Amino acid sequence: MNKAPEMPRAGRREWIGLAVLALPCILYSMDMTVLNLAVPALSADLKPSSAQLLWIVDIYGFLVAGALITMGTLGDRIGRRKLLLIGATAFGLASVFAAFATSAEMLIAARAILGVAAATLAPSTLSLLRNMFHDPKERTFAIGVWISSYSAGAAIGPVVGGVLLAYFWWGSVFLIAVPVMLLLLVVAPFLLPEFRDSNAGRLDIPSAILSLTAVLAVIYGIKWVAEWGFGVPAILTIAAGLALGYVFVRRQKGLDDPLIDIGLFRRPAFSAALLTNLLSLFVAFGAFLFIAQYLQLVLDLTPLQAGLWSLPSSLAFIVGSMMTGKLTALARPAFVMAGGLLLAAIGFAAIAWAARAENLVAVIAAFTVFSLGLAPVFTLTTDLIIGTAPPERAGAASAISETGAELGGALGIAVLGSIVTAVYRGTMRADGLAEIPASMVETARDTLGGARAVASELPDALGAPLLATARAAFTEGLVLASLISAAIAILTTLLILGILRREGTSGPAEEAEKPLPATAS
Incomplete structure (x- = not known):
């Protein structure tokens, strides 16, 4: 050997x-x-x-x-x-x-x-x-x-x-x-040294325009869904973005020097790491958004207080990222990632329990647990994405990784946001708000922030029950989104163990890599 x-x-x-x-x-x-x-x-x-x-x-x-x-x-x-x-x-x-x-x-x-x-x-x-x-x-x-x-x-x-x-x-x-x-x-x-691909050709401007418009259309459509729900404008915008993306991919296959190397996606480690990263960010971004809202709108913390209470989760993320190297010395990256995702699943499930209990310390503890679990996943998937790409294509591979991250975050906010909104509006039924003016009811049923604004304008006898109902409705949405996130984390674990269990910390390209000469600019 x-x-x-x-x-x-x-x-x-x-x-x-x-x-x-x-x-x-x-x-x-x-x-x-x-x-x-x-x-x-x-x-x-x-x-x-x-x-x-x-x-x-x-x-x-x-x-x-x-x-x-x-x-x-x-x-x-x-x-x-x-x-x-x-x-x-x-x-x-x-x-x-x-x-x-x-x-x-x-x-x-x-x-x-x-x-x-x-x-x-x-x-x-x-x-x-x-x-x-x-x-x-x-x-x-x-x-x-x-x-x-x-x-x-x-x-x-x-x-x-x-x-x-x-x-x-x-x-x-x-x-x-x-x-x-x-x-x-x-x-x-x-x-910082300078690195460039000495054999790279000219930038293909039509490809750049196609990639820009395709990603913008998809992200804009996803954000539309997050804010206003599924509708014809959102579906058409996303469909247009996907169509432009298809044209972009077809064009790359016919170019001698493409904007991105489509062949990278034929590498199982690259594609699996990219999908794992996307799914992990899907659950993370949704959780970050809704926990921030929960702390302020349900538990009545100020933005600064919510930010300070969120520091333990940020510190856990930093610790998890920095410990990744030591963990991979003890086990293969796939097993480290699988363990991290299972820990994240436990954290998401704990969020569901702690949110219903309105226990601030328990919510922050669960937030910290899933942040600690996801940190090695982000580090190792990024390492695999970059490590499997040839050194001269590192910039393009990095961009693909970051674009996948943006899409994962946007999808998480849109899909999980739609779920939270649907649960919230379904729970805030008009028949339980009969004594409140119809215009105020619609505002209250739209968002929890709207319900808080309406409650502040009503007498306590009406405002307090309305606010309690709205908080409970948002909490139920957060509970369901957290349980779905836990399930996605478990399914992603199975994906990792099925495809990446034999991968080391470096991809196939690593053995052939030679340091590129630094060039002054």
Whole structure:
């Protein structure tokens, strides 16, 4: 039996470079969370319409998802460090533009630029890790740090945002990015090597347009379902996105230098890891959203209190990610992932019990358990996706991974959100609200937030029972969504054990990998 050649170990420069790469990831995650806190203040200042406010919140995520594939492949062609620096510059300038926006239209434009710039960060940073860390165990640890940085950003975002909003105007939440991006621009050229595919051809513009419009259409349709339910507009939009995606795939098969290598999907490890990652994010995003609402709307915590109570789950996610390397030294990645998903299933089931009991400590404990379980899953699936791709295609593979993550999160919010909404509206029956004006009943049946607003306008004799009924209805929806998430986690475990049980921490491409020469740019 031939022993695989030993891979070169990372040096001091690579480990310091890992810390540098964590900076944009933290900001990427923070920018997804801090805006929610600033919405009331910016609404009072800019007075956006309801449609404009929706676009202010959504346009960032839409363009991140839509531009990932193009940006990941572009990094393979022009250089991953160069793309990271271009994206960091654009992100910093767009953050200043957003902070000092004087109209809703300006803020929407700034958020759109931020989304495109952010789409350069994840594939650039992840693909650089692929080329900086050749040893499989070191790369697994590095990817754990990379994933932890997103969790850290999500954890500190609400806290930092809350402090800034207590002392400064709403635009201050965007200026957090400026000093960090300036630091990245100063140190990255010295600490990060440059990698590019020297044999890559020109970027196929029609393919880039097809990928952008296909992903945007699907994400927009899914979000439509999450907010307004299934309907003809949502179905047509998703169908159009899938049709464009089919045209995109057909075009890639006929190109000498495609935007993404369709052959990657023929590798069982790649496809199974991608699907596992998508399903894991499906259950995670839905849970994050509904637990945040539960803490504030059912248990009456303030946004800052809810953010602080969520810190244990974020810390558990970081611990789980950092421990992944040690766990894979004891067992194969498939068994580590299966164990993590089973632990997550226990956490989801515990959420169902704790939510009904309205036990804050138990809810946070269950939240922490499933976060701890899912962390190794995200780390190892990302490692497998990147490890099975050839080094020169690391940017494209990273972009596919991140696009799958965006789709998984959007699907989780839409599907699980539709389930929670259906249970809520079904429980909030009009015959139990006979003494409340019809217009108020419709508002109360729409969302739990609407019910709270209606209850505050009613006498206590009517408002208190209405609010109790609405809270119970939302809780029942959360219980059902949690049990479904537990079932999905168990089914995903079976998928992993069936396909990935023989996979190591490195994919087939690892044995043939040779470090690419660094090229200055």
